[in-house]
Each structure stands twice: as C-alpha cells, then as structure tokens.
Amino acid sequence: MTPSASLKSGKVSSAIWPSLFSGQGLRRRRAWLCAGAAALLLSACATPQKISGLGEGPAFERAGRFALNVSNANGQREALQGGFAWRDTGRLLVLDLANPLGSILARIDVSPSSATLTRSDGRIEQAPNPDALVEEVLGSPMPVRGLRGWLQGQVGDSAVSELKKDEEGHISGFTQDGWRVRLSRYDAEGPRLLQMNRSDTSRDISVRLVVDES
Known part of the structure; x- marks a missing residue:
C-alpha cells in the first residue's frame, strides 16, 4: 500500500495527526505524533504492517516503533514518535514511517545511487543518500545508512x-x-x-528504536 493510499483508507484522518513529513521539520515546530501529553510513552505507538510485494527475493525485515528527541542549546526540547517498517535486500532498502496508529505517512526508497522520499500526499523528494534526505525533511539526523548494519547487530565498514x-x-x-x-x-x-x-555544538540528539516484528 502506498503512503497516500494508506491515509485515504480511512484508518486515520491526516487532519488528526501533524504530518511527520510536512516539510516543517523539527527546526520549525514541535511535532508530537503520539496523542496526549508530551510525556506519552513510546509503547503507545502502533507498529505498521510489514512491507511486501516489492520483489528482489529474500530480504532482512524489521518493524517497530521509534522516538526521536532533540535538546537544543537554547533549552528547547523537541520530539517525534511513530512506527517504522524496514525491508533491506542488501541492494535496495525500503523504509516506511508511520503515525502512532500505524498509517503510513511516508516511504523512503534507497538504491546504491540515490534516496527517494514519497510523502503521503504523493509529493516526491530526492537526495544522494537517505541520511541527507531524512535530515532535510525532519531537520534532525537519523542514521539510516548505519542502521542497515546496526539492525542486524553489525557495525559496517567505517571506523568504530x-x-x-x-x-x-x-x-x-x-x-x-x-x-x-x-x-x-x-x-x-x-x-x-x-x-x-x-551531540554537536547546538543540540543533543537521541534516537530509540524498539523492534516488534521481524
């Protein structure tokens, strides 16, 4: 199911939840995806369905929940919470990011040469790599390239x-x-x-992933 089809299915109205990928990013607004108070636990978020029907043979798959928190040097704190589904064939990676009820808000497709994000309204953005794309959209880094190894308990090729x-x-x-x-x-x-x-000179960033399915 495409991101736009998921939101049109009636599972949840896009007006209820602030879009994770509205283009505003963490720098422009505080976007809590989990309902209720700012202290709502990550466990309240639903896990999206596994990604399927993409061919390419065997793949490493995970699904679960994420929380992204940023503490800025000026004292402001910002956060996002939601669900994710991950499918990696080794050559191609597909990452779905969802709101707390499990409806897909955006999909990131990663090939050896590029990364493409499809928003829930059908708009498409591209970047040379998935980390650059996520930071462009969220306003804060999320280590997608590193996660290709880390989710499998591996450290990858760069220095450790x-x-x-x-x-x-x-x-x-x-x-x-x-x-x-x-x-x-x-x-x-x-x-x-x-x-x-x-951590950098202006902020501390925390990303937490909890895997529910494989």
Whole structure:
C-alpha cells in the first residue's frame, strides 16, 4: 500500500495527526505524533504492517516503533514518535514511517545511487543518500545508512571505537560516524532495542528504536 493510499483508507484522518513529513521539520515546530501529553510513552505507538510485494527475493525485515528527541542549546526540547517498517535486500532498502496508529505517512526508497522520499500526499523528494534526505525533511539526523548494519547487530565498514560485546558475544555498544550506539534484547535476527545518541555544538540528539516484528 502506498503512503497516500494508506491515509485515504480511512484508518486515520491526516487532519488528526501533524504530518511527520510536512516539510516543517523539527527546526520549525514541535511535532508530537503520539496523542496526549508530551510525556506519552513510546509503547503507545502502533507498529505498521510489514512491507511486501516489492520483489528482489529474500530480504532482512524489521518493524517497530521509534522516538526521536532533540535538546537544543537554547533549552528547547523537541520530539517525534511513530512506527517504522524496514525491508533491506542488501541492494535496495525500503523504509516506511508511520503515525502512532500505524498509517503510513511516508516511504523512503534507497538504491546504491540515490534516496527517494514519497510523502503521503504523493509529493516526491530526492537526495544522494537517505541520511541527507531524512535530515532535510525532519531537520534532525537519523542514521539510516548505519542502521542497515546496526539492525542486524553489525557495525559496517567505517571506523568504530569503544566496541563492546555482551556475555553471548553480541555487539552491545560502540561509537561510529559520530553516533554512540547501544544494542540489546537480541533475537535470531539482531537487536530488538537500539539506542543512538550524538551531540554537536547546538543540540543533543537521541534516537530509540524498539523492534516488534521481524
């Protein structure tokens, strides 16, 4: 189901929830996707359906919930919460991002040469890589390229420091590409809890992923 079809299905009205991909981004407004007070827990968000019907043979798949929090140097705090579905064939990656009730708000398609975002209203944006695209839309980084390895309990090709493993030999922590990463709650596919943090001169960024399905 395409993002626009999902929103038109009647599962949830787009007027109820502020769009995660309205183009305003975290820099322009505070966008809480979970209903209620700002302290609402990540567990209240629904997990979107798995991505299917895309061909390309076997793929690594995960689905769950995310929370993105930013603490700015001026004292302002901003946050987004929602659900995600992930399908990675090794060559092609598809990432769906959803509102708390599980309706798809946007899809990111990643090929070896480009990344494309399709918004719920059908508008399309492109960037050289998915990290640049997510930051352009959200106003804050999310390490999509790194997650291709991290979701499978791997560290990828770039330099790694502070590598740690748990008692079972799983990678449990490291620093890579400016992100401090903690992996835990492993199943046969990889970690089911990922905590990622980074800091720069103007803000502290925290991204938390909880995997519900594989």
